[in-house]
Amino acid sequence: xxxxxxxxxxxxxxxxxxxxxxxxxxxxxxxxxxxxxxxxxxxxxxxxxxxxxxxxxxxxxxxxxxxxxxxxxxxxxxxxxxxxxxxxxxxxxxxxxxxxxxxxxxxxxxxxxxxxxxxxxxxxxxxxxxxxxxxxxxxxxxxxxxxxxxxxxxxxxxxxxxxxxxxxxxxxxxxxxxxxx
Ligand code: HEC
Ligand code: HEC
Ligand code: HEC
Ligand code: HEC
Numbered sequence: 001x002x003x004x005x006x007x008x009x010x011x012x013x014x015x016x017x018x019x020x021x022x023x024x025x026x027x028x029x030x031x032x033x034x035x036x037x038x039x040x041x042x043x044x045x046x047x048x049x050x051x052x053x054x055x056x057x058x059x060x061x062x063x064x065x066x067x068x069x070x071x072x073x074x075x076x077x078x079x080x081x082x083x084x085x086x087x088x089x090x091x092x093x094x095x096x097x098x099x100x101x102x103x104x105x106x107x108x109x110x111x112x113x114x115x116x117x118x119x120x121x122x123x124x125x126x127x128x129x130x131x132x133x134x135x136x137x138x139x140x141x142x143x144x145x146x147x148x149x150x151x152x153x154x155x156x157x158x159x160x161x162x163x164x165x166x167x168x169x170x171x172x173x174x175x176x177x178x179x180x181x
Pocket of ligand 4 (some may be wrong): 126
């Protein structure tokens with residue numbers, strides 16, 4: 001054992017490493033949640049926790065079962081692809097029990113402006129206005145039916161009023177012609 005004569009410090013050093021590793025394992029045992037790594041690099045229990053949260057959005061198909069008149073109007077207009085809860089907010093409570101939960105109607109001054117306030121960051125062919133300038137403070141729904149926003153469109157048929165379609169042979173409106181929408 002002569003060759004180990006001067007190796008004592010190496011063993012002490014290795015011992016320190018082993019000790020540090022054991023402490024690491026103990027601390028890790030305490031701080032890493034039990035279900036971590038059960039399925040992947042996350043806490044397995046989160047799946048159950050998230051699934052247990054109450055559902056807030058009903059989904060537009062559910063609304064459409066009852067509000068057939070609204071869907072009919074909406075499908076004829078430019079908001080056909082904007083879903084109910086994008087404007088009305090989460091309404092699963094109402095959909096589950098319409099008799100006791102009556103939803104508050106959205107404030108159009110806030111709602112419409114959220115999507116339609118003009119901004120250079122929005123695509124050019126997306127309809128946008130300066131709300132204050134455009135409406136002069138008059139509520140948007142005075143002139144626009146939220147479910148079919150084209151002014152003057154007949155909500156029941158989507159038909160435009162004669163004035164808008166009369167054969168004046170005006171240049172086609174660049175906003176509505178050419179299928180840009
Ligand atoms: C099971 C049928 C049913 C479903 C599903 C349903 N509603 Fe209703 N909803 C009703 C009834 C009935 C009323 C009228 C109740 C009232 O006036 O208190 C109503 C009223 C409303 C109102 C008007 C409240 C008012 O002040 O006039 C809004 C807005 C509305 N629902 C939106 C929705 C949306 C959005 C969904 C989908 C998340 C939805 N509803 C799903 C039956 C339903
Ligand atoms: C672009 C936004 C928008 C979308 C999309 C939308 N709504 Fe509305 N809805 C409104 C606003 C704003 C009002 C309130 C109008 C008012 O105050 O006169 C309203 C009113 C209503 C009302 C009550 C009065 C009425 O006009 O019948 C019902 C019911 C309703 N919405 C259901 C729905 C359902 C169901 C859908 C999906 C099929 C839907 N809405 C999609 C904005 C929207
Ligand atoms: C969630 C976003 C969203 C909200 C909220 C919203 N809109 Fe729209 N709106 C759209 C989209 C998407 C279109 C169709 C694409 C386009 O016109 O560029 C549209 C189209 C329109 C148009 C163009 C109609 C046409 O014939 O060219 C008008 C006007 C309009 N919306 C008014 C409103 C009013 C008024 C409200 C509030 C009641 C509202 N919008 C709320 C997304 C929204
Ligand atoms: C006094 C009636 C009136 C009121 C109030 C009104 N609008 Fe309009 N809006 C119109 C008319 C008419 C048009 C179509 C002619 C035009 O493009 O100016 C229009 C067009 C639009 C367009 C399409 C613009 C484009 O270039 O494609 C949007 C978006 C719009 N309105 C949003 C709103 C919003 C949001 C509000 C509420 C803050 C509102 N409007 C209030 C009458 C009104």
